[in-house]
Amino acid sequence: FVAFSATAQSPANLPHLQKQGNATQLIVAGKPFLMLGGELGNSSASDMTYMKPVWPKLQQMHVNTVLTPVYWELLEPQEGKFDFTLVDELIKDARAHQIKLVLLWFGSWKNSMSCYVPDWVKTDTKRFPRAQNKSGRGQEILTPFAKNNLEADIKAFSALMRHIRDTDERQQTVIMIQVENEIGMLPDARDHSPVANEAFQQPVPKTLLHYVQTNKTTLAPAVLEAWKKAGYKTSGSWEDVFGKSLATDEIFIAWHFAQYANRVTEAGKAIYALPMFVNAALNRPNVKPGDYPSGGPLPHIIDIWKAGAPALDFLSPDFYNPDFKHWNDLYKRQDNPLFIPEIRFEPSVAPKAFYTVGHYDGMGFSPFSIESTDKPGEEPLAKSYSVLDQLSPITLASQGKRMMDGFLFDKKTATDTVRLGDYTFLVKHDYTLGWSPKAKDEEWPMTGGLIIQTAPDEFTVAGTGVVITFSSDKPEAPIAGIVRVDEGKYVDGKWQPGRRLNGDQDHQGRHVRIPVGEYGIQ
Ligand code: N0T
Incomplete structure (x- = not known):
């Protein structure tokens, strides 16, 4: 009996891209x-x-x-x-x-x-x-x-x-x-060398013409506009098809x-x-x-x-x-x-x-x-x-499963809403609370984070300088409230809770907050 074990990687084992829901992930060593x-x-x-x-x-x-x-x-x-x-x-x-x-x-x-x-x-x-x-x-x-x-x-x-x-x-x-x-x-806007000028007189390649025709409804603005202005022609030189302009160049x-x-x-x-x-x-x-x-x-x-x-x-x-x-x-x-x-x-x-x-x-x-x-x-x-x-x-x-969203804030754009599962989250820049003396500053530091639904009524929040309140989308629910908030970290993928955040830290059950300057997981 002779055993044989292959050492060479098959192409499927090389780093590659793979869809998960509507997201595309990079797979390395078989894992995202x-x-x-x-x-x-x-x-x-x-x-x-x-x-x-x-x-x-x-x-x-x-x-x-x-x-x-x-x-x-x-x-x-x-x-x-x-x-x-x-x-x-x-x-x-x-x-x-x-x-x-x-x-x-x-x-x-x-x-x-x-x-x-x-x-x-x-x-x-x-x-x-x-x-x-x-x-x-x-x-x-x-x-x-x-x-x-x-x-x-x-x-x-x-x-x-x-x-x-x-x-x-x-x-x-x-x-x-x-x-x-x-x-x-x-x-x-384009190369004007002799070889380039010669190519410019050539007909637009079939592959490109076919692509613009097939994707007419979603075409990038400059391409669509040029093509439309020139009358949606489906053959001819670059200037025949897209008109004479810098856009065509x-x-x-x-x-x-x-x-x-x-x-x-x-x-x-x-x-x-x-x-x-x-x-x-x-x-x-x-x-x-x-x-x-x-x-x-x-x-x-x-x-x-x-x-x-x-x-x-x-x-x-x-x-x-x-x-x-x-x-x-x-x-x-x-x-x-x-x-x-x-x-x-x-x-x-x-x-x-x-x-x-x-x-x-x-x-x-x-x-x-x-x-x-x-x-x-x-x-x-x-x-x-x-x-x-x-x-x-x-x-x-x-990723790609409608279980996660992110937010990014400055003074001008300081609030966002996120819907996940049965909840709508109102997410804001921490300074909207007005608790920090720096909230009066002309500019606010950029803050942001992400939220993931980890069970029907459980959410993980991570980021910096954000404050979150929420309401229930269930028609029969009169209120939605906090059962508990834990801060903590993941060690080798396992949650290790730290402080139980309550009282001043969750405004007596009113919100979830990661202050400016802190970077955390709750
Ligand atoms: C980038 C980098 C490097 C005020 C510039 C950016 C890198 C290159 N080019 O440091 O050279 O290799 O990919 C060009 C955009 C500059 C805009 C400056 C606006």
Whole structure:
């Protein structure tokens, strides 16, 4: 009798996305995983000595996933000669600190520019042509229209994915890949190089025309508007179908960026099929494409990316804008789960992380330049992540099932209602009580949290700076009141109650409250 045991992972065991109700979850090692992330500053991961003191900081903040660039210029310093030293050390150090990795492929484009391409690409503009502006001036941006550019990127990215497969398939420290970084054209709405101009005269591809026709009722605003104005044509050049405007220039370049990213993604997945996504530098209202990076995976043209890059698992927003809810509402769709790969690292990330998990069933959250803090243990984020980490078995089990919601408050938007089970909760910023002297301040710190129904009449609340009252939706119930409130924590998924909160702490049974400055679970 000879026993045989397979060691190789089947693709089903790789990190992958899976639906639960109407939420999409990241599955790692067979279980849903919440990425309590942080993205490194751009240059930190080019020197593992520099990184040494960073790892313990990350652990102190309860970061379980690091988003870190892999730089094409350092991966392939000479054409065809790959150096995996940095990647190997990165993976080794991440493992030693029980941290997962999302690798950001700084390949052809990084914030529009091509600053991470190796010097043999940078200096050979004949072989690796650049995008041009309207007046024919070459940019420090590879054109997406040159086969050589795409092939060189694919070669390098494939080598990377092959190496990760060969060295990490068993342990799966690398769980996801971002393809390129904040793709978008500058300084004009589209590339005006000769190859680009030629492509612009070509008919709009059938795939795209088919997509816009099939999805006519839900089309992204800029696409619909352009197509409508030009009379809903179903064949012809880009200007025939979408009219002559900057919107058309953006649609055109978005399609070609999407196709390029799609080919890179397909090539990588054919070797090692990790989930892959792209991120967007958000635009601002009343700014023209080209003044912001044109044609990135932005909400007003999102369908172009959905049609042009089906190999990508989702598209993500980077937050350096206000209006957190506004943009998240646009990115969270049935065909697009929410993951926030970058957000400016400031105190408000703490309540925003709660809101992302509770309200959007977010797959993860990741402040940018996470290593920049000097007091990691005291960061509001550390307190928020500690709570989210304890709660993750419950939040993950509740996603997509109408058992959980989140809330986010400032002085202007200080109240919200949440319905769960037989109850309606009126949730408010703690300062609406007026009990704190700071309630008189001009500005209030952002606060927020989440609530989960854990049994018909039992709810778990977590967050900071919130106060909650509730009423029953049962027609026969004259009042709804508090039986008991316990604060506590989860240790290895088991609830360990601390104080019984009553009297002043629940206002003699009137409300549930987590004051500003405290981060807790009740
Ligand atoms: C981000 C980061 C990094 C006042 C900026 C944001 C990262 C990239 N780009 O630190 O460069 O690699 O993805 C661009 C948005 C800036 C808006 C500034 C508004």
